[in-house]
Amino acid sequence: MEQADVLPNVVATVTNITGMDYRTLTSEPSDEDKALKPVAEGAAIPQTTVTTKDHLVHLHKRGRMLVASYEALRFQKLDLFTVTLRQIGAYIARAQLNDAIDVLVNGDEDSGSATNIGTAGDEVDYTGLVSLWGGLAPYQLNTMMASTATMQQILALSEMCDAQAGLNFQGTGKMVTPLGATLLHVPSLTAKGVIGLDKTCALEMVQAGGVTTDYDKLIDRQLERAAISTIAGFAKIFDGAVKTLCYQEQE
Numbered sequence: 001m002e003q004a005d006v007l008p009n010v011v012a013t014v015t016n017i018t019g020m021d022y023r024t025l026t027s028e029p030s031d032e033d034k035a036l037k038p039v040a041e042g043a044a045i046p047q048t049t050v051t052t053k054d055h056l057v058h059l060h061k062r063g064r065m066l067v068a069s070y071e072a073l074r075f076q077k078l079d080l081f082t083v084t085l086r087q088i089g090a091y092i093a094r095a096q097l098n099d100a101i102d103v104l105v106n107g108d109e110d111s112g113s114a115t116n117i118g119t120a121g122d123e124v125d126y127t128g129l130v131s132l133w134g135g136l137a138p139y140q141l142n143t144m145m146a147s148t149a150t151m152q153q154i155l156a157l158s159e160m161c162d163a164q165a166g167l168n169f170q171g172t173g174k175m176v177t178p179l180g181a182t183l184l185h186v187p188s189l190t191a192k193g194v195i196g197l198d199k200t201c202a203l204e205m206v207q208a209g210g211v212t213t214d215y216d217k218l219i220d221r222q223l224e225r226a227a228i229s230t231i232a233g234f235a236k237i238f239d240g241a242v243k244t245l246c247y248q249e250q251e
Contacts, residue, residue: 001211001230004090006184009143010100010197011205012237020059022206023052024235026110053235055109057206062095063229064088070222088228096232098188100203101145103234104195104242111236114195116244124150124194124246126159126178132196132245133179139198139241144181147189154178154194193246202241206233 015022027050039045066084073081107113117135118128124146133141146154154160160178181196197203208231215226236242 001089001093003086005093005096006186007093007097007100007205009182009184010097010104010145010199011203011234012199012201014205014207016207016209018209020208020231022057022059022233023055024057024204024206024237025050026053027051053110057233057235058108059206059208059231059233060095060099061229061231062092063212063227064091066226066228068224068226070224073224085226085228092228092230094188096230097186099232100205100234101186101189101195103236104197104203105244107239108235111239114242114244115240116246118245123153124192126157128245129154129178129194132194132243133181136196136198136241136243139201139238141179141181141196141198143184143197143199144178145184145186145189145195145197146193147191148185148187150189150192150194151183151185154183193244195242195244197242198238201238202236204235204237206235207231 015024027048036046066081066088068081105114115135118131129144132144157178182199211228211230213226213228215224217224
């Protein structure tokens with residue numbers, strides 16, 4: 001899961017809980033409160049009130065059962081099962097990323113959908129990326145997520161094809177960082193466009209424990225089973241810390 005996990009580039013904080021019910025906090029101040037105007041001597045200092053949200057964070061259980069026969073365990077190398085377990089971890093990590101994107105874009109019961117700062121043409125251009133950078137202010141644009149089709153468009157932009165960017169991508173396989181933001185490839189996205197966010201204050205991840213693994217044997221069938229599961233959910237912290245550009249379903 002850690003090898004395939006990109007959530008550290010998206011999540012601002014991880015909260016571990018011991019139950020199934022959790023209410024996150026909200027402290028969204030008004031624009032006037034954010035300005036931090038000068039305070040006269042002896043006057044009251046403006047305050048930001050932190051309260052719990054009305055609804056619980058939706059937690060989703062993700063997991064997979066690995067079933068192997070005695071013969072498979074006896075005559076095959078354990079390295080093959082390591083590869084299989086690694087893929088199961090990657091599946092869980094990708095499913096959790098989809099849950100995170102759903103909350104970022106569509107919101108939850110206590111927060112609204114992400115604001116779309118504009119709709120470009122058929123392709124994402126550099127002007128649109130700059131608009132996304134400007135529309136996210138006063139938050140910082142430090143993470144961008146895009147589908148496969150949009151990633152191809154971004155990587156093909158003339159602004160992204162200079163010598164330094166090409167050397168970094170072709171030599172190491174690391175994506176270019178337009179406008180200084182980390183560009184994440186999310187193949188499961190079925191929309192064209194870009195999701196931009198400030199990873200330091202946009203999303204909270206809630207975990208009900210870590211990864212759980214259980215083992216048992218079916219003697220009558222000579223099978224060994226391993227169940228791997230995890231429970232996690234996501235909640236927005238600040239609604240304005242995520243914006244979208246040209247987020248539309250492909251026809």
